[in-house]
Amino acid sequence: MYTLSLIGCGRISYKHIEAAIKNADRLSLLAVCDPIIERAEQRAKEYEAQVSGTCIRVYSDYREMLAKEKPDICAIATESGYHPPIAIDCLEAGAHVICEKPMALSTQDADAMIAASHRTGKKLAVCFQNRFNAPIQRARKALEQGRFGKLYHGMVQIRWNRNDAYYAEAPWRGTWELDGGTLMNQCTHGIDLLQWMLGEDAVRVQAVTRRFARPIEAEDFGSAIVEFKNGAVGIIEGSALVYPKNLNETLSLFGEKGTAVIGGLAVNKIETWRFADAEQVGDTESAVLNPDEKDPPTVYGFGHSALYADFIDAIEQNRDPLISGEKGKKALEIILAIYKSQKTGLPVDLPVNFSAIEMKGSFDA
Numbered sequence: 001m002y003t004l005s006l007i008g009c010g011r012i013s014y015k016h017i018e019a020a021i022k023n024a025d026r027l028s029l030l031a032v033c034d035p036i037i038e039r040a041e042q043r044a045k046e047y048e049a050q051v052s053g054t055c056i057r058v059y060s061d062y063r064e065m066l067a068k069e070k071p072d073i074c075a076i077a078t079e080s081g082y083h084p085p086i087a088i089d090c091l092e093a094g095a096h097v098i099c100e101k102p103m104a105l106s107t108q109d110a111d112a113m114i115a116a117s118h119r120t121g122k123k124l125a126v127c128f129q130n131r132f133n134a135p136i137q138r139a140r141k142a143l144e145q146g147r148f149g150k151l152y153h154g155m156v157q158i159r160w161n162r163n164d165a166y167y168a169e170a171p172w173r174g175t176w177e178l179d180g181g182t183l184m185n186q187c188t189h190g191i192d193l194l195q196w197m198l199g200e201d202a203v204r205v206q207a208v209t210r211r212f213a214r215p216i217e218a219e220d221f222g223s224a225i226v227e228f229k230n231g232a233v234g235i236i237e238g239s240a241l242v243y244p245k246n247l248n249e250t251l252s253l254f255g256e257k258g259t260a261v262i263g264g265l266a267v268n269k270i271e272t273w274r275f276a277d278a279e280q281v282g283d284t285e286s287a288v289l290n291p292d293e294k295d296p297p298t299v300y301g302f303g304h305s306a307l308y309a310d311f312i313d314a315i316e317q318n319r320d321p322l323i324s325g326e327k328g329k330k331a332l333e334i335i336l337a338i339y340k341s342q343k344t345g346l347p348v349d350l351p352v353n354f355s356a357i358e359m360k361g362s363f364d365a
């Protein structure tokens with residue numbers, strides 16, 4: 001049985017409580033921590049109500065929690081800009097770390113987290129939970145089996161709505177220091193999927209981003225073309241402005257022998273599935289499409305529990321988690337290259353060193 005502490009008890013934290021409950025056969029929540037103590041108490045209550053015989057300790061200071069509880073695993077769900085120092089403290093204190101996305105807001109901070117994980121021998125995973133969505137896993141398997149043939153291009157569209165009230169709810173949102181814009185916050189999942197499918201090695205990025213309407217520092221719209229080492233080309237369209245509510249998040253993949261489009265509210269539904277070997281494999285489009293498939297209740301989907309299960313497997317088998325620090329950094333680096341391309345007006349070659357904070361003032365009139 002591994003022990004877990006949760007650091008940061010805001011909007012997304014219930015997904016970590018849910019994941020801990022779903023993995024209760026191998027994981028036991030010890031403590032929750034938030035300087036806004038009522039939030040931590042609320043999460044503790046939710047867990048205690050569902051896992052009988054538990055009494056969760058509540059902290060406002062994660063360093064005190066680390067010293068007293070010595071958890072095996074820490075989950076970090078604070079504002080993005082705080083992830084690096086907290087993750088490094090947890091790793092140094094001997095805990096494995098599951099960190100919310102984006103892992104950091106600069107390549108330097110991401111590298112420091114990865115280095116701390118190696119130095120301490122503790123595992124680090126980043127919450128790109130949509131990789132565990134069933135249609136995404138299906139596409140990934142088809143890719144690994146070579147069923148697409150040569151991959152030519154792919155596209156991810158994140159057409160969502162985050163209104164003024166969403167930004168007013170938590171002032172850190174949309175700031176360069178703690179969040180970044182819609183690419184860094186909402187679209188990072190889709191960008192991770194695109195790069196995971198198109199070969200993981202992005203080599204060049206050209207971008208146009210805008211802050212059209214939202215009362216924030218960073219972008220509320222972004223578009224980019226990403227070239228990969230294997231020759232594939234990725235196209236990114238991400239928006240927080242879609243009127244009047246979330247429309248879709250769709251990943252399209254086009255290869256010499258296969259086409260897959262996975263859409264729905266948050267890459268949860270197969271919309272097109274055409275492969276040269278479909279009859280042979282037994283997954284023709286009509287067999288695979290499920291028009292009655294429901295969207296998840298929120299765009300967060302259901303992947304956190306599977307991500308936790310993979311993380312515990314990784315500890316037990318002494319292997320990397322599916323989305324290790326190195327893998328989690330890849331989408332971050334593409335987004336930072338997009339930012340740099342917007343700032344310079346030029347294509348940006350990867351690897352790149354950049355920080356969201358270098359964008360400060362970019363959209364000021």
Ligand SMILES: NC(=O)c1ccc[n+]([C@@H]2O[C@H](COP(=O)([O-])OP(=O)(O)OC[C@H]3O[C@@H](n4cnc5c(N)ncnc54)[C@H](O)[C@@H]3O)[C@@H](O)[C@H]2O)c1
Pocket residue numbers: 007008009010011012013033034035036039060061062077078079080081082100101102127128129170185299300
């Ligand atoms: N995986 C996903 O789908 C997903 C979805 C939403 C948010 N997120 C990410 O999760 C993180 C949190 O987002 P949110 O919307 O829940 O934010 P939030 O503002 O609702 O919650 C953040 C919480 O962290 C707490 N906190 C700050 N400093 C702390 C510290 N030192 N120790 C303990 N707690 C601390 C804050 O008091 C706050 O309650 C962000 O990085 C965000 O990008 C991920």
